[in-house]
Amino acid sequence: MAIVQAVNLTKKYNKLTAVDALNIEIDEGEVFGLLGPNGAGKTTIIKMFATLLEPTSGTAKVNGFDVVKHPAKVRESIGIVFQEPSSDELLTGYENIKLYAMMYGIPKTEIKKGISEALELVELTSRKDDLVRTYSGGMRRRLEIARSLIHKPKILFLDEPTLGLDPAGREKMWAYISRLVDELKMTVLLTTHYMEEADTLADRIGIIDQGKIVVIDTPNALKATLGGDLVTITASNIPLSELKKLKYVKKIKQENHKVILTIENVSKNLQPLLKFIGKIDSVEVRNTTLNDVFLKFTGKRIREEGKNTFFDKIIQESTSKA
């Protein structure tokens, strides 16, 4: 049974359709990543699931409760960390969580224990009595994760959980998120525009573009749709016609003394391939990433739009035939 479910969920602002007939089902215990560029409609989807925004049409259910008919029940079932910081700067970390515990109606006797557990999980115990004003961006995000867990929700929504963090902070954050998924067996819906983040954290990924889900699958299955990794070989003499007969060579593109091959299972097939070709000047392997997957399904890069690289062209060509 899906614990988070959307059926033809749609949100329109005047003429603009922010979310277009979304259908997803997220299973209990699953980490689902919504991957897409800014403005794709990810935050709008989260807001509708979190009862902050009423859908224009379609339905959304969270923990079995309809978001429009039983908003209070939905709110009790979810924790949410917003894209922008939402803790009080003039309160300490502890005070921030305590006030939310009160708002969730957690019994006084359980508050203290609950807070120290939550703070422990995100390793903020030593800073709990400092004003949030003195926290770094990553610490604030962690505090908000602790806050969102205080009422032991079944589902956690994370809207761009590492936006604005430096690479080190980002990786640390991933570790915390993985840990709470493992320890608390939570269902997580996260949005991100970082490929690596979706790849690292999500069990399944839904690629979203202009309000529409383009494809949903596991990261590996998505990458497999590209047919293989790219191997660039420079050599004076390349036996092209023979290469075509090799089973694991999926595609060949030649440019002067350079040839770019799409190779299935490159970790296994690279060595026989090189042996087959013989003397070469150089070889370069480029593993397919979710970036390539995104490009394949939406026809554009997730960040630098319109600036397609040489490799992009090849991926596009290979997919247009597929």
Add this chain to the structure above:
Amino acid sequence: MTLRGISAIWQREMLTFSREKPRIVSAAINPIFWLLTFGAGLGSTVSIEGINYQQFIFAGIIVQTILFSSIFYGAYLVWDRRIDLLKAILVTPLSRSSIFFGKVLSGVTLALIQSAIILVFGLFMNINYTFFSLFLVILTIIVTATGLTALGLIIGSFMTSPEGFQLITTFVIFPLFFLSGALFPLNNLPAYLGMLTSINPVTYIVDMLRGLLIGLQYYGTIENLLVMTGFALIALFIGTQAFERMRS
């Protein structure tokens, strides 16, 4: 609506205030400036019905303080909404009316603290308090601050960006203050001023307070009471509705 929820909101605001003491103090120093400069300056030549002008405007200056502090406190909500602070509260099971009443209670507390500073200053201006008059004065301040904070919250719930803040002073606070008889007596006013003051609920509040503080009153006590509580109740009612409809 739960008491614990209201209390959570109130505690949050109080903790924030306690760390922003300069804001509270400066808000209470302003009115004392008014009394010492405007009140004393005009008071050196002007007296109204045998009462020193400084003493005459004392009630008006208290109301001015509450007007600024309560309305701005309420309207500040737009800032909470701009940043994601309010969203985080709205996504808890806490009802919107709990949030609203928690905010009103906080605005009232703030107004009481600031009024207290001015009331103490009143001792140096020969305002004679009795325990009973002081009790009624505080009650009046509570009812007034309730209405005005609710009014501020209503404004804050409709505003979409903090840019409109200046307009609140021009189009809400100044008219309510200057057309209230806070600075001038209500008898012998030109017709248009008489009309405008009589439809301003703040007029009745100033009159009520002035009656309690220096014994000078223009309207009947019942009339003042009715307008004052009526205004607060209507503002509370509209405020709860506005909060229900407020977009996050």
